[in-house]
Structures are given as structure tokens and as C-alpha cells.
Amino acid sequence: MKIAFCCTGTEPAPWLAGLRAALPQAQVELWQAGASPADYAVVWAPPQQFFDEQRQLKAVFAIGAGVDALLKLRLPSSASFVRLDDAGMAVQMAEYVCHAVIRHFREFDVYAADISQGHWTVHPSQHRADFPVGVMGLGVLGQRVAQALTHFEFPVNGWSRTPKQLDGVRGFHGGDQLDAFLAASRILVNLLPLTAETLGIMNRTTLSRLHPGGYVINVARGAHLVDDDLLALLDSGHLAGATLDVFRTEPLPPAHPFWHHPKITMTPHTSARTLRETSIAQMVGKIAALERGERIAGIVDTSRGY
Ligand code: OXD
Helix, strand or coil: EEEEEEEECCCCCHCCCCEEEEEEEEEECCCCCCCCCCCCCCCCCCCCCCCCCHHCCEEEEECCCCEEEEHHHHCCCCCCCCCCCCHHHHHHHHHCCCCCHHHHHHHHHHHHHHHCCCCCCCCCCCHHHHEEEEEEEECCCHHHHHHHHHHHHCCEEECCCCCEEEEHHHEEEEEHHHHHHHHCCCCCEECCCCCCCCCCCCCCCCHCCCCCEEEEEEEECHHHHHHHHHHHHHHHEEEEEECCCCCCEEEEECCCCHHHHHCCEEEECCCCCCCCHHHHHHHHHHHHHHHCCCCCCCCCCCCCCC
């Protein structure tokens, strides 16, 4: 069995060593133009040339959760495309989102500013019931985030394409229920896949439906958000702030207004990192299952886009 590794922006040596250790019977190679055909591929942002040459792959494993960039390429019809299925990302996403929600709700930034000015000021408590959180996208990561938020006793709404039932989460689904979901939420957490339907889904119209004093947490893709609409609603005061981990262009260009906006907190696409060892173990288990002719989780529906 041959496995090709083609991950742009990723140091290959530890991945190759890990894959070789886990699959001693396989030939695991760093892909180079003109390489012989492989059976499986491990990829992140591969060039089109990779798929133009590797037309007979059985399965392609992405080392991330989102596959929108991959699906823009011309792909071999022989292959299944497989995204990471949690692989240690869900707990990181839950940490990140709960941190952002609680930091906002408990006004930690306000206290940090007070303390930096030498002020010992206790502000009135805020009421959890006034901070319903809406989680858009209830896949593996979204479900974990929604459930983690319920443990802190926030009212939690969830919105997904098809109906999903989660303990303690008020479910909304489909385009018809999007407005009601937004109107029931004050903090909006985006965990949607990026598809033609969800591009620009956080815009002036949708974000205006959040409760006054709304807050946006984007941990999915920058292109879900219309940047100027967010800025306008922050500046008008309808939105109180935003925590953004993903951007239309990454790294965020130095002149972008998000850098210095006082109501925006940013991180450089670090909300849920790929954990190499866990990811290798998951991919190796799935390759073994595919070789046995078994079904595996995490296969992308290329027509749906995730
Ligand atoms: C992603 C990832 O898909 O970091 O964004 O895994």
C-alpha cells in the first residue's frame, strides 16, 4: 500500500515518521510532482497538480475539520474524501467558545481595563438568562460546543440544516427557522461548514436580528462573515463585541480594521488545532477499516459541500 503526504504549510517530517511508525507495512512518501500512484493521501491545501496526477486514490484524508478549500479543486472521482472526525478538536473548540462566552458575560475585559487603570470597581452582576447563546452548525464540533455551554447553564439554541435533538438545547433548523433562531439569541457562535448556502451568512440583516448588545464568535470560516457589516453593527452599538478566530484572508492583512477595533478580540486560527498523534491514529484506523471493506465516519458529501 502506498500513502502520499501532501500538506502545504505543515512540517512533513513528524507526520511522515508518525505514519510510517503506525503503518510499517505501507510505503509512506512525501509527494513530489511525477510520483508514482498512491492508494491513499493525507492532504492539506494540496496543489491542483497533486490531484491531476493522482487520479486513482481510494481515499483522501484532510488533516483539518473544514474541507471547503479542498472541494474547490478538480478531484479524482475514484476517491472518498474524509475530514478529521473530532480527533481532539471538539474539546478545544468547546474550551475556546466557552472561554469567549464567559469572558464576555463576566466582563473580564472590563475588569482587566479597570485594574490596569488602578480602579477597584465591582460592576452589577449580569443575568445568565439575558445571554442566550445560539450555536449555528451542529456537527461534531458544534454539538460539543452546545453541550459544553449547557453545563454553564446558559440558555442554548442550536441551528442546523436538518433537525437535531440535543439535551438542553432548543433546536431550530432550515432556512425557515433561521430568523427565529437569531431572534432568540444574544451571543452567536458560528460553526457552520462553508458552502455556497452559508457564504456571507453573518451579515447586516442576520446579525441585526440578534438581541441588542449581541456578540459574535466566529470559529468556522472568515467568508461566513461580511466584515463591513460586522464593523457597522459594532459601531452602531447593536453588537457589543466579537471574538474572531478566522478571517477572509489569513494572515489578516496589516491594514485590516479588525486589528485595532476596541470591540474585537482576535486569535490567529487557533481555536482547534490538529493534534498530530490523535489524527494519525484516526486515519490509520480508517485506512484499515476501508481495506476490510467497512464503512467509516467523516466521509464528505461532495455535492453538499461538507
Ligand atoms: C480547519 C482546521 O478546518 O483548522 O479550519 O482544521
